[in-house]
Amino acid sequence: MTSVPPEYFLALAGLMFTIGVVGALTRRNAIVIFMFIELMLNAVNLVFVTFSRMQGTVDGQVVVFFVLVVAAAEVVVGLAIIVSIFRRRRSANVDDVNLLKW
Amino acid sequence: MNIEVVVFGVSFVVALGSSIAMLFAKNAVHVALFLVAAQVALALTFLLQGAYFIAAVQIIVYAGAIMVLFLFVVMLLGVDRSEALIEPLTGQRPMAVGLGALLAAEIVYVATKGSEFVIVGGGEGALSALNEDPGNVKALARTLFSSYLLPFEFTSILLVVAIVGVMVLARRIGDAGFLRD
Numbered sequence: 001m002t003s004v005p006p007e008y009f010l011a012l013a014g015l016m017f018t019i020g021v022v023g024a025l026t027r028r029n030a031i032v033i034f035m036f037i038e039l040m041l042n043a044v045n046l047v048f049v050t051f052s053r054m055q056g057t058v059d060g061q062v063v064v065f066f067v068l069v070v071a072a073a074e075v076v077v078g079l080a081i082i083v084s085i086f087r088r089r090r091s092a093n094v095d096d097v098n099l100l101k102w
Numbered sequence: 103m104n105i106e107v108v109v110f111g112v113s114f115v116v117a118l119g120s121s122i123a124m125l126f127a128k129n130a131v132h133v134a135l136f137l138v139a140a141q142v143a144l145a146l147t148f149l150l151q152g153a154y155f156i157a158a159v160q161i162i163v164y165a166g167a168i169m170v171l172f173l174f175v176v177m178l179l180g181v182d183r184s185e186a187l188i189e190p191l192t193g194q195r196p197m198a199v200g201l202g203a204l205l206a207a208e209i210v211y212v213a214t215k216g217s218e219f220v221i222v223g224g225g226e227g228a229l230s231a232l233n234e235d236p237g238n239v240k241a242l243a244r245t246l247f248s249s250y251l252l253p254f255e256f257t258s259i260l261l262v263v264a265i266v267g268v269m270v271l272a273r274r275i276g277d278a279g280f281l282r283d
Contacts (some may be wrong), residue, residue: 004110007214009147012114014209016140019121022202026195031176032130035137038172039121042144042164045156053151056228058241061153062250065242068163069257073264075168079175080271086179 009050016043030082030092034075041071110150117143130176134169141165152229154238 020040024033045064052060086092120139127133141164148157232241246254 003104003106004150006151008110008114009151010213011210012117012147014213015118015206016121016144018202018206018209019118019125021205022198023125025198025202026125029130031172031179032133035124035133035172038164038168039124039137039140042141042160045160046144046147049148049151049153049156052153053226053229056225056232058229058232058238058245059249061156061242062245064153064156065159065246066250066253066257068159069260072163072168073260075171076264077267077271079171080268083175083178084271092179 006050006054009046013043013046013050016040016046028093028095030085030094031079033094034078034082038071038075041067106150109146113143113146113150116140117147131173134172134176137172138165138169141169152233152238154233155242 017040020036020043023036023039027033027036045067048060048064048067050060052058082092085097089096117140120136120143124133124136124140127136141160145157145160145165148154148160232238236244
């Protein structure tokens with residue numbers, strides 16, 4: 001096991017999560033927004049692995065396993081939605097999808 | 103200097119640098135490639151902390167399968183579309199960057215100061231012992247198929263629902279649809 005203290009890993013995960021939030025809020029391409037969501041999920045996975053190390057059990061790693069499955073399902077359904085939006089509107093820009101906007 | 107510190111430093115710089123590069127890359131393909139670099143660096147940090155199986159799965163499933171799916175859709179929709187620079191909501195970008203910096207400061211503060219309040223069970227030695235005696239994969243399997251068996255079954259339902267949903271979403275409207283037959 002590493003001698004690097006777990007706080008450093010938690011700080012790295014927090015910084016990556018923040019970058020994911022900022023990217024998802026500022027970018028306009030739907031696929032790029034999805035990639036930033038993936039970055040946030042990855043950062044949370046690092047938090048789970050670090051907590052698993054601090055607690056001394058593998059339960060955190062099992063949770064990472066479930067996060068992975070949910071992320072795969074989310075990507076598949078989300079990309080299918082983006083493709084079907086692109087077929088109708090010829091655009092993957094999230095600002096063009098404003099039919100339900102109040 | 104300790105080799106583990108060097109490995110952590112390299113993965114820290116690569117993960118953070120490629121995440122920041124994702125923010126500034128114009129091309130969607132470049133964003134995807136920087137994300138792959140960040141994920142490989144994260145797999146290194148998993149290895150450092152004794153999560154060997156998760157590190158392998160991270161590279162095979164995330165950096166392999168999911169990112170290939172992303173690149174496939176990027177190529178399908180066309181890569182040369184430039185992103186619109188007009189903002190429907192004025193001041194959204196500066197607000198996002200400012201609040202993001204605030205969020206980063208909060209999270210890093212909690213991560214460095216608050217971890218002493220986390221209830222530590224067996225500590226790091228317990229995980230090392232688990233990785234030694236039954237092995238990482240065996241310990242994971244025993245936990246997954248005993249205490250987490252019901253959530254595991256639910257994930258199979260989730261995957262079936264996702265497959266059916268994608269089949270419904272991806273059909274063409276004008277085709278001889280399988281739903282009408």
